[in-house]
Amino acid sequence: MIKIGILGCGTIGGGVIKLLQENGNEIEQKMDCRIEIKKVLARTPEKARALGVKDEAITQDPDDIFNDPEIQIVVELIGGIETAKDFISRAITAGKNVVTANKDLIARHGNELYRLANEQNIDLYYEASVGGGIPIIMPMRRTLAANNILSMTGILNGTTNYMLTRMDKDGMSYNDVLTEAQELGFAEQDPTADVDGLDAGRKIAILAKLAFNADVSDFDVTCEGIRSIRQRDMVLARDLGYVIKLLAVAKDNDDGIELGVYPAFVPSRHPLAAVNDAYNALFVKGDAVGDVMLYGLGAGAMPTASSVVGDIMQIVRHINVGSTGTGNDLRMFERQVLPLAESVYSYYVCLMVDDQPNVLSAIAKAFGDHDVSIQSVVQKYAKNNWAELVLVTHDVKKKHIDAALSEIGQLPEVRSIDNVIRVMNDL
The missing domain is CATH 3.30.360.10 (Dihydrodipicolinate Reductase; domain 2)
Incomplete structure (x- = not known):
């Protein structure tokens, strides 16, 4: 039997408790090992009781989980960044494996937590942080x-x-x-x-x-x-x-x-x-x-709980064969992140212009002056001496389309630039 502690009893925490209760026998059969929820940190104990958690398993003190030598896996489901980071760090330092669904924390401090987990030779899993129930x-x-x-x-x-x-x-x-x-x-x-x-x-x-x-x-x-x-x-x-x-x-x-x-x-x-x-x-x-x-x-209590419990099961397998700490993401390298201004895409541009001669030539000249090539242009309708122009460009750097549109926006014939959206032709 592997005993776990759950930090948080909200929507996702409730889903995890429910899934472990309802599918506990099937999970045990798959692993030949039972998972027991020993402690649940609940800000509102009534929520935990409503889920069938016994009073002796409910706590409002996280140290009851971190200091319990029987608890081998801590499941962090409180959300946020600073408190969650502190709780996970304390759990790892106490030698406990960790599962989290906290995308904010992993996106911000994941590399630091990976290193700490590696030093302690324990697992840190976070499948539910991206895509809810989708295995990503x-x-x-x-x-x-x-x-x-x-x-x-x-x-x-x-x-x-x-x-x-x-x-x-x-x-x-x-x-x-x-x-x-x-x-x-x-x-x-x-x-x-x-x-x-x-x-x-x-x-x-x-x-x-x-x-x-x-x-x-x-x-x-x-x-x-x-x-x-x-x-x-x-x-x-x-x-x-x-x-x-x-x-x-x-x-x-x-x-x-x-x-x-x-x-x-x-x-x-x-x-x-x-x-x-x-x-x-x-x-x-x-x-x-x-x-x-x-x-x-990509969200919801039970889809997300599916990923969380899947991570718990994977760690249980590692515990049972003595291989925790072998799958953490550690080899991270400095990589240059390119400014989005250098990205190259085609663009959709919707303009409201005066319905008169030479408007299109003025717009085309501004685009050409900034190395923007027009793939297509359509006048969708004209009314009350103004017209809607819809243009699609060829691939161009964002900084060039931005410069062209800055100039176009100053043309007296252009009443408004209603929208500019990337066109993803090479997905």
């Missing part, structure tokens, strides 16, 4: 480890994917779908982490560590969110053969790593275009394996 971390650590990972492109935030799906499929505005997502519990009352791309940025930082052996953190990821996406952009994207998704991107280029989160046009024929609602996916390009996509529910 383990494939990156093992199955795909022989590859040079060329790129990873992911839909890693279920809230924004739900919102964009509703805007695309049902014609909802950004404000209306945000309100709906908050009412349904998909989005927090403060949706900043989701809609500004920060949540996805933390996840792609974790994946970049694994794929590129890179000593990076979420601070290295440039994030652009979906606040600027209009329902009109959805319609125009469809007309052009695309779907708008919030993408988290990591590329290993010859001169460094590209990391970013941003909305983008995804070709309708690409597998990522079919990832809808609250589902997540990661599209990986490896030099040996080719293209691989991992897909599933």
